[in-house]
Amino acid sequence: MASLPNLGNLTPADQAMVNKEMQDMQVNESLQTYNGLVERCFNQCIQNFRAKNLDYEETDCVKRCVGKFMTYSQRVGTRFAEKNQQVAQDQQAAAAAAATAGHPYTFYTTMANGMTVEESLSLKKIDTHLFLADKKNLWLPRGAKGVFGGQVIGQALVAATDSVPSHPAAAVYSAHSVHCYFILPGDPQADIIYYVENLRDGRSFLTRSVEGRQNGKVIFKMMVQFHTFEEGSPHLTYSIPMPEVKYQPEELIPLEYVAARIASQDYHRLPHGAREFLRKYSDDSVPVDRRPVAELHLKRPKRGTAKKGLNDFDNLIPNHLMLDDSKPKHEMAKRQFWLRARGDVGNTDAAHKSVLAYMSDFNLIATSLEPLGGIFCNTG
Numbered sequence: 100m101a102s103l104p105n106l107g108n109l110t111p112a113d114q115a116m117v118n119k120e121m122q123d124m125q126v127n128e129s130l131q132t133y134n135g136l137v138e139r140c141f142n143q144c145i146q147n148f149r150a151k152n153l154d155y156e157e158t159d160c161v162k163r164c165v166g167k168f169m170t171y172s173q174r175v176g177t178r179f180a181e182k183n184q185q186v187a188q189d190q191q192a193a194a195a196a197a198a199t200a201g202h203p204y205t206f207y208t209t210m211a212n213g214m215t216v217e218e219s220l221s222l223k224k225i226d227t228h229l230f231l232a233d234k235k236n237l238w239l240p241r242g243a244k245g246v247f248g249g250q251v252i253g254q255a256l257v258a259a260t261d262s263v264p265s266h267p268a269a270a271v272y273s274a275h276s277v278h279c280y281f282i283l284p285g286d287p288q289a290d291i292i293y294y295v296e297n298l299r300d301g302r303s304f305l306t307r308s309v310e311g312r313q314n315g316k317v318i319f320k321m322m323v324q325f326h327t328f329e330e331g332s333p334h335l336t337y338s339i340p341m342p343e344v345k346y347q348p349e350e351l352i353p354l355e356y357v358a359a360r361i362a363s364q365d366y367h368r369l370p371h372g373a374r375e376f377l378r379k380y381s382d383d384s385v386p387v388d389r390r391p392v393a394e395l396h397l398k399r400p401k402r403g404t405a406k407k408g409l410n411d412f413d414n415l416i417p418n419h420l421m422l423d424d425s426k427p428k429h430e431m432a433k434r435q436f437w438l439r440a441r442g443d444v445g446n447t448d449a450a451h452k453s454v455l456a457y458m459s460d461f462n463l464i465a466t467s468l469e470p471l472g473g474i475f476c477n478t479g
Contacts, residue, residue: 215442216386220253220453222261228295230258237287238385245284245318249460251291252279255309255321256456258293260449262307263325272305272325274452283318285311291318303329344392348437351390386442387458392435434466 219238222230232254238247256274263272285291291311298306304326311319438461440454 214386215444216440216454216457217442217444217450219250219386220257220457222254222257222293224261228258228262228297230254230261230293230295232291232293234288234290237285237291239287240385246287246291247460248281249457251281251285251311251319252277252321252459253453253457254291255279255293255311255319256323256453257449258295259307259309259321259323260325260453262295262297263305270327272327273448274323275326276322276324277456278322280320281318282320283313283316285318286313289313303327342433342435344435344437346392348390348439351392351437354389354391354436386440387461388437388439388441389461390437392437432466432470434462436462 214236219236221236222232225231238250239245240247256277260274264270291313294310294312296308296310298308304324306322306324309319309321309323310317311321438458440458444450444454
């Protein structure tokens with residue numbers, strides 16, 4: 100901790116005493132104790148000058164000196180308050196990391212408000228091929244203009260799956276192709292009505308169209324096709340190989356705790372807007388445990404090129420994950436996350452595909468913007 104400035108009115112011994120007291124103070128001491136120290140120092144300044152006969156110029160100098168001292172003291176007091184808050188946040192992040200370390204798949208089971216992913220995708224059937232998503236279950240992410248897109252996709256797939264024959268004698272159909280179009284932002288204060296249209300039932304393929312409506316307007320459309328296994332047909336599978344992953348989920352902590360940790364570690368150099376964003380991000384519980392393989396960081400633009408980012412964070416550009424500045428811009432953008440639903444989602448193929456549809460919208464836009472510098476990049 101920096102020592103107090105030499106005011107000129109304290110003896111070297113007094114100055115050393117004040118410096119030692121300031122250095123020995125622990126960050127968890129109360130501000131009341133600190134204010135008492137400031138008051139003692141101020142009184143000592145007055146006592147040192149009280150017995151002296153000073154002319155006007157000397158008196159004015161003393162006033163300026165004491166004023167500077169009080170201003171400095173207030174700044175140090177503010178830093179003490181911020182440091183106390185930083186320590187509390189560090190302790191919370193450390194406790195979260197300790198709670199998740201060394202325990203395979205120690206995933207939290209519910210959101211802060213008690214909602215699971217199953218409840219987020221729940222629909223009420225109000226007529227044949229007509230479903231209602233209750234507005235109380237709709238999620239508006241931090242900074243978003245409308246309802247979370249993944250939730251709308253998942254709910255629409257649940258509605259479409261309901262129209263597929265499920266009696267024992269029928270073939271087992273599974274969704275294998277989905278195309279989605281977001282037309283308007285979803286209003287979190289209004290129910291969503293989903294209408295499913297049966298376009299065609301073939302021997303091996305079923306085709307459905309799903310339309311989401313709010314306040315009389317179409318906000319979303321989906322085309323989905325279901326397919327059943329055909330006896331005697333070649334068994335062909337296509338997939339991208341599983342990438343190499345540096346860490347397993349039990350070695351990582353949930354994304355909201357990563358945000359809390361970076362906010363606490365960089366507390367002093369973060370502008371207020373960035374602190375508020377990360378604080379709200381860390382409080383924004385969702386029914387999916389997201390564990391980034393890379394950590395959050397704060398990227399500072401080059402000198403002379405700094406401009407405010409999309410979230411007006413002064414000259415700091417927060418990125419959700421580490422970005423390698425040396426990576427060529429033409430290289431494929433990619434990010435690695437471990438994802439798992441919080442709570443029980445059942446053991447059916449349809450349920451798991453609806454949950455995957457829900458998860459599909461996490462980090463989709465952020466990843467596509469990575470070649471440009473990230474979701475909070477300066478796009479010029």
